[in-house]
Amino acid sequence: MASFRFMHAADLHLDSPFIGISGLDDNLRSFVQESTFRALDRLVQLAIDQHVDFIVISGDIYDSSNISLRAQLRFLESLNRLGMEGIAVYVIHGNHDPLDSTKLTMTLPPHVHVFGAEPASVTAVRRSDHQEVAVITGMSYPTSKVTDNIAIRYPAPSSGLYHIGLLHANVDGDPHHETYAPCTKRDLIQAGYHYWALGHIHSRRTLQESPFIVYPGNIQGRHVRETGPKGCYIVDVDGSFNTKLSFHELDSMRWHIVEAPLDSYQDVDEWRRSLESILTEIARENADRLSMIRVRITGRGPVHRQLEGGYVLDELLTDLRRREAAKGQTCGYRGCVWIESFSLQSGDAIDTERLLAEDSFAGDLLRLVRGEQGRVQDPDGVVAKSLEPLLEHAELRSLLDEINPEELLEWVRRAEELTLGLLLRDRSQGEGVGT
Incomplete structure (x- = not known):
């Protein structure tokens, strides 16, 4: 069989509203709300630059079942760009964007295949010579709550091609996510597929390598529980079905939780200077993106009592945000560090x-x-x-x-x-x- 390359992405959550982030001025709020679309643009450019043969998207393209026209049009624009390069796209819908979502009916271009409400299979080809290389099986959520094990309904492999399963599911019951389409890793292994392209869990993880059972995570973190790099996988498969994954970052805004201990300081100003050093280092390490930070104040010491009332922290937060907002106007928010909140987890100097x-x-x-x-x-x-x-x-x-x-x-x-x-x-x- 010929070698080929594909992209595995999931959980685009286009047009996520980013509700709950306080203190943003109009320009910064617009930058934040545009971040899922920037990640989509980067995804498309990456697919073109990496010469992928096709893309699989494992659910939750949109953030809400009441799909905005803006999100639909931006997604369609991206699909058309991919079509001009001859890149096919295979899509399933998840719990956020099920098939019964409220949306404007649009005709998708012929290089895009959206799986329906029952498991079905299609054959993918290599771009350069249209040689058949993979069988892709998937199923979209008909409604937002799919609570049965749909993985066991996927058909068994039927040819000598590489088999990819698209599944939006909670495998082995991750307690931090809704238990939709619950299944076990054992179910997926026994199916006989070579690669399970999963969606729904927003943290990147590889559950198994033989066969590959992979969550790429979402392409753009949306809140402080979605920290770290966000993006997608480029997957290379050789003629013997050997599979190699490489992760590529797509996010333009990254969430961090950082600790600012106060044990070593006798007054607030000393501690403030140490905090600013931490923020400067984060800005240096993330010079090409906006960093959204939750600061955990830890440790025990006399500074805690000065911070405990909240007034000092409120004033400090206002001043740090003011400086970053002004800087962002000139640099497009690249290298800016925005403090989402302070989390006071410190205490008095008590011998616990x-x-x-x-x-x-x-x-x-x-x-x-x-x-x-x-x-x-x-x-x-x-x-x-x-x-x-x-x-x-x-x-x-x-x-x-x-x-x-x-x-x-x-x-x-x-x-x-x-x-x-x-x-x-x-x-x-x-x-x-x-x-």
Whole structure:
């Protein structure tokens, strides 16, 4: 069989609204909201530059089932560019853009194949000589909630060609994503395909190499839970079906979580200068893109109490954002560092190890809280029981449904610090009075 090259992308989420990012002026907000389209443009140019024979896109081309006309037109424009280069495109739709989505009906060019609501197979050819090289099988979501195992309905390989399965699914039940089209790695291995081109999970990962079972992640991070490089895979297959993957970055805006410890500093200005050094290094390492940062303030020391009220951090955030917005006007936001938020995870200068060993109310409380940190999702845990009254209110329940385990754990840690701070201050004042 002849060698060939294809691109595997997924989760484009075109026209994502980026709701919840605060403090952006009009220019920066426009830059952020255009980022998924910039990633799409880069994807197209990469496919052309790398001379791929075809592209597979494993679902969630659009961000919402109420698909914007702008997103449709930009995607169609990209497809037409690929068609001019003779690059075929094979597409499935996922839970964000199922087949019953609200959209304008458009006629797609003939080099684009969209799989329907039942598993089906088509044959892909090499661009240079139209030699058949691969069988591609896929299925689009008919509605937004596909909860059965559709992978086991994919047909068995029927020829001596390379077999690629397009699947938008949660393999082995990743707890951080909705359990749509659930299946197991074993299901995919037993199917007999050479390459499973997965979508739905936004972090890049290779679950298996024989056969290849691959999530490329999304092409542009949309919030702080989608950190690190985002892009797609170029896949080379030789005449013996040996498969080689290379990852290519497509994002123009990258999310980071960085730590700014305060242990070593005696005043806020000292700590501020160290923070600015961290931000300068991030800007240097990401000179060609915008960096969106959440700063975790960690450690224990006297600076914590100066930051705890929030006023100093608010003022510092405003000033740092002002400087980056001004810089962005002249450099197109390349090399800019925008602080999305500060996350105060530091504490007073408390000897927690001594407290954990202490027979006191504060020691008992600390031991209880540390035990509950491992049970934030336990329905019988203190956290779940404490939230039960809030869940009776529809609006609050909808907000709490969006909270992930990491955020719940942060709440517990902050409650620990606030409570211990108050208790130990009261105790030290009481000891002072008694002496």
